[in-house]
Amino acid sequence: MRHADRVPHPVRQRILITGASSGLGEGMARRFAAKGRDLALAARRADRLEALRDELLAAHPGIRVVVSALDVDDAAAVEDVVPKLAGELGGIDRFIVNAGIGKGASIGTGKAWANRATLVTNVLGAHAQCEAATELFRAQGHGHLVVISSVASLRGMRGTRTAYGAGKAALNALAEGIRSDLLGTGIRVTTVLPGYIATDINVGRRGPFTVDLDTGVAALTAAIEREPVRAYVPEWPWRPVAALLRVLPLPVVRRLT
Template sequence: MTTGTILITGASSGLGAEMARQFAALGYDLAITARRTERLDELAAEITGANADRKVITKALDVNDDEAVFSVFKEVAAEFGKLDRVIINAGLGKGAPLGTGRYDANRQTAMTNFVAALAQTEAAMEIFRAQKSGHLVMISSISALRGMRKTITTYAATKAGVAALAEGLINENVKAKGIDVSIIYPGYIRSEMNEKVAQNTKFMVDTVTGVKAMVDAIEKRKEKAYVPAWPWVPIGYALKNAPMSVVRKLF
């Protein structure tokens, strides 16, 4: 018996792919989306091979294509009959210090991580409001808690922006309408996005371990979660409250 249905964007690799594996193991049917459909198909075959009773829908989706976002989300909801959870995970880690001639990279990150996330949120919430139920999950970042420097300035700003979108829904009290909202703030979790980061980065955990912490928080429907809890709960507190001179030493 299925636990429910989940749509995950940006699921062809990294955190999205591992979330798909772990949620399938928990009993969920899945819709996984990304631009790279060949990798989606490989992941779907892997998941159904390990979980024969799971249904996995694959959809090609460039989240920067607004029309496609609304169309694909509606298609998935129709194919499943009901969409229980949407995880807004697709994103970019490109960036350069502001004013160094790489507006193109910073703009691309801003459009993918924030504007495209807005489209996904709109599409998901239309479905959830019509159903009078659902669980919106926004994948933010621990870097969203303060302004960050150099190459991650724009990235951190976009992740703060998507957290604010989700928090606005919490403030709206959509829970009273049957809709849960979770904001997940991952710390350093090894993924394709950060594969160029030094392997010995302090507090970095492997993908499976980090995603398990994310999945646990999502399953508990926590409104906000810093994951893994150690050391990111205390570091998160310090980030939000410490003087910027201290923040510079932490990040």
């Protein structure tokens, strides 16, 4: 771990999580609620968000939880909902850009719609969130932007992962560009690259070293709390695997992924 990753950081009390109605987003909401954090949760499925809000408030009555339906494909809606949720909590200290989908097919097999949908949500939807979050943080003068990428972003992936990996690679560059722009300010940017975690989004895409959702979320929230520039989740084995993926010949990468 780099020295900069060990610098103490302020407690991020007010956390906004997108894609919070299932999978990693729902898991992170439960973990941060257990830590006593106040939450703003957004996702397309309002009924599931409301049920999660009620569950969290019952389990942790000292926290605040506000929710809003949100389709991140709608940039205007993102621009409207994010400041609304921030206003309800009195500000946002950490914004986790988590919403995404995992549709996809081999390029040129007649399912361009699935690949396009993945790219629209995972790239343009994430961009809309980053715009809204960073505008908010610039106005506040502080904040922690967390972009959920994937180890699939490190090399070109075959089959159903091609568009997904390409979209996540775009997020790596987007997050690094934002971080470069904000160096020396009170705003931190973290890119998180999860490995294979058992969620609904990656059914059929789980590979070697897949961990269960609870294990994955525990590693994910711990990494986010450290606020590094980049984190692999879980760190073992994905940090060394990531190093290998960058240098292995493509035929070997194809077999591994």
